Amino acid sequence: MRKIYNIMNFKKFAENLRDTLFPKDITCDICGAEIFDGGHFCKNCAPTVILNDGSTCPVCGRKTARPEICMECKADAPKFRRGISVFVYSGGAAKLILKFKNGGSYLKDYLGALVADKAKTLPHCDCVTFVPVTKKRRRERGYNQGELLAEVISKKLGIPVVRPLIKKRDTPEQKALGKKERLDNLRACFEICDRQSVKGKTVLLADDVLTTGATADEVCRELLIAGAKEIYFATVASVEYSPFPQKTEN
Ligand SMILES: [Zn+2]
Numbered sequence: 001m002r003k004i005y006n007i008m009n010f011k012k013f014a015e016n017l018r019d020t021l022f023p024k025d026i027t028c029d030i031c032g033a034e035i036f037d038g039g040h041f042c043k044n045c046a047p048t049v050i051l052n053d054g055s056t057c058p059v060c061g062r063k064t065a066r067p068e069i070c071m072e073c074k075a076d077a078p079k080f081r082r083g084i085s086v087f088v089y090s091g092g093a094a095k096l097i098l099k100f101k102n103g104g105s106y107l108k109d110y111l112g113a114l115v116a117d118k119a120k121t122l123p124h125c126d127c128v129t130f131v132p133v134t135k136k137r138r139r140e141r142g143y144n145q146g147e148l149l150a151e152v153i154s155k156k157l158g159i160p161v162v163r164p165l166i167k168k169r170d171t172p173e174q175k176a177l178g179k180k181e182r183l184d185n186l187r188a189c190f191e192i193c194d195r196q197s198v199k200g201k202t203v204l205l206a207d208d209v210l211t212t213g214a215t216a217d218e219v220c221r222e223l224l225i226a227g228a229k230e231i232y233f234a235t236v237a238s239v240e241y242s243p244f245p246q247k248t249e250n
């Protein structure tokens, strides 16, 4: 009996030692492989995560070939004043966001902190908000990833989260639609429920990804109707600007 006890004790000791030397929950945030040298990504995934720190469009903040206003912003300026994003939406970052949307809510702290850091390059915002989802969608997913981001950003920047809008109805899949079609799809799906929270305020809108900007534009339109002074847009990732856009999710 005593022998068994000792063996178990030793096992526990060995486990503790292992956990100290190699902290347990340190796995790659993208593929789940164990990593032993800290960081968030394994050796295979790390090179596929591209920081959006090269030349960008000074308006929407998407990666561009040259640091100049992209054709889309020139043709149809977004309703937010300026956008910033941490990653280019491709490869590892796209997988990371997919995981964050589908069950990986724990990623909010890491991603929210990154977005908050980059948002410090924007003018001061009075409050932070997010793209609302319908109650039904919220129930199905268990959370709204945009709301989680906004909550983390709120703590990091010391500004309140505001909830001026609700989403009244679910919109059909946006995946295969262009910006104009997406806007039609979104028309009148949001409703203002708290004007006071944004009236006269500079608002930071947080979201996981910027693709065509149609969703952000529709939310900004409502925020401006509600009386927001101006809006800045901060996302985890944004698609690279291309004169020949590919249709992506969101
Ligand atoms: Zn990995």
Ligand SMILES: [Zn+2]
Pocket (backbone or CB within 6 Å): 057, 058, 059, 060, 061, 062, 069, 070, 071, 072, 073, 074
């Ligand atoms: Zn642009």
